[in-house]
Amino acid sequence: MKVITCVKCKQKNPASHFNKSHKKNNGLQSWCKKCTAKAVHELRHEQRKTKIQAECEKIMEACE
Numbered sequence: 001m002k003v004i005t006c007v008k009c010k011q012k013n014p015a016s017h018f019n020k021s022h023k024k025n026n027g028l029q030s031w032c033k034k035c036t037a038k039a040v041h042e043l044r045h046e047q048r049k050t051k052i053q054a055e056c057e058k059i060m061e062a063c064e
């Protein structure tokens with residue numbers, strides 16, 4: 001199975017632990033689902049909705 005290192009937590013995870021991204025060459029986001037979910041959760045608490053969308057797209061493409 002293909003194993004990918006998350007750029008956020010540096011953990012090696014199977015490809016199934018990553019959300020898909022059509023912007024990336026390998027078709028997967030560079031943050032694992034756990035890190036993505038945590039970051040999105042934190043952003044929702046800290047920022048307004050319109051800002052969240054922009055930040056997510058910029059940082060990790062989590063809000064597709």
Ligand SMILES: [Zn+2]
Pocket residue numbers: 006007008009010011031032033034035036
């Ligand atoms: Zn991670």
